[in-house]
Amino acid sequence: MLKAKIIKSARREFECLILKDNISVPAKAKGLLLKKGELVVGDYVYLEKESDEYFISELEARKNTIYRRIIRENKIKTIASNVDLIAIICTSSLPEYKRGLIDRYLLRAVQWEIPAIVIFNKMDEANQDFNLGFESKRLAPLEVQCFATSAKDLNYKGDLLPGNIDLQEFLKDQTIIFLGQSGVGKSSLISMLSGEKIQLRANELAKVGKGSHTTTWSELIHLDSFDVIDSPGIRTMSIQDVSKDELSELFPDLEDYFIRCKFKDCHHEENTKGCAFFNSKNTEMVLSRLDSFKRFKKEIIEIPEWQKD
Ligand SMILES: Nc1nc2c(ncn2[C@@H]2O[C@H](COP(=O)(O)OP(=O)(O)O)[C@@H](O)[C@H]2O)c(=O)[nH]1
Ligand SMILES: [Mg+2]
Ligand SMILES: [Zn+2]
Known part of the structure; x- marks a missing residue:
């Protein structure tokens, strides 16, 4: 065989x-x-x-699976398997940097139990106000390694980030999912890092059968240096298949705070009595993660159960 x-x-x-x-x-x-x-x-x-x-x-x-829950059918839809790494790409110039978007992708990495990295691309044209140190340090408790790159300026050697690991070396032989808004430089970076030209398919959805049933394709692009998995099912930003109770487990870096809040149903606001987040010498970094947590929670609560699919 x-x-x-x-x-x-x-x-x-x-x-x-x-x-x-x-x-x-x-x-x-x-x-x-x-x-x-x-x-x-x-x-x-x-x-x-x-x-x-x-x-x-x-x-x-399988070593692991990429999946989504289909609440209405009480089923799990498996999209791909055996993924080594989720690489989240963002920029500080254009498209505009969105911290919440990174946290949204990281939530999936935690749920699927797959290591993640964040790549700050287009550093050749970085926004002057962008604080790379802050943005990378806030992810350290999640053990997310960060990289600074330019897919355009080949002479750009990268700002020194903790570890100062060589990205190309780091990605070698891994099966990787690249996530990030359109225009952040995913295609450019993959080409640069692999030495091969590839184009991820943009928003193609194959309509099959009647009604609103859509089938999503998935593909693995085998390159000499690493493999890339692409599928719209992975890129979907919606978190409506995550339950309110599960959400806190998907923020393991905040767990210590959650358990120290005096009241179990703490709203984690600045004036909430006994809230661990505002009680200790708290850093802006933790609060920035809490901010994402609260936004996601609101989003989940606001979707009525019957509307979840
Ligand atoms: N200045 C600069 N431009 C870049 C960089 N990476 C990509 N671009 C440009 O950004 C645009 C979008 O890149 P592309 O790779 O298509 O992004 P994708 O939509 O994420 O695949 C293209 O015009 C690229 O030439 C970079 O590091 N620096
Ligand atoms: Mg592209
Ligand atoms: Zn609290």
Whole structure:
């Protein structure tokens, strides 16, 4: 049997990269795997060849999965698997820096239990007021390593951030999801870091069947230096599948504060009695994370249960 990695999926047809030859072939799922319909991009599988066709006969245990909950159907939709790293890209120039957006992506990284990094790109044209040190230090409790880059100015060596790790070296051989607003330089950075030109597909949604049922594609782009997984299902910013109670678990860096608040239903406002966030010598960094937490909580509460999908 041939070991392969699924690099594209469309219902029952899969594109598989045969690892030992580094070539990709179409394959169909077989038996139970076909019935369950659970194979996703990133899966390691075993192929059998019958006459001229390849069949997927076995699925290797997954290291992790990228998923979303479909509340209405009480189901989990798996989008991809075996992801090593989530790379969040942002800029301080254009598009405008949005701290809340980074925290929104980090929430998913925590939920999926996948390490994350943040890349501050376009540092060649960085906003004068941008405090790189502050922005990276606020993520240190989450063990999120930060990088400063320019995909345009090849001579830019990066501001010294803790660790001063070489990004190219860091990404080597990993399977990575790049997240960030359109225009932050995802395509440019991937090209620069891998030495190969790739274009992530922008907002393509394939409409299938009747009504509002949309199928989302996923694909893995295999490069010499690393692999990139792309899918609109991953990029979705909505957090409506997260429950109010689960939210605090997705902010592990705030846990110590939550448990020290005097009242269990603390609103964490400056004048709230016994609130741990405003009681101790608190840093602006913790409060900036609390700010995201409170905004997300509000967003979750404001979506009526029946509207969640
Ligand atoms: N000045 C500067 N421009 C950049 C940098 N990275 C990307 N760009 C430009 O920003 C625009 C958007 O880049 P692109 O890679 O398409 O972003 P994507 O939408 O995230 O894939 C393009 O015009 C790039 O040339 C950078 O580091 N510095
Ligand atoms: Mg792009
Ligand atoms: Zn509190």
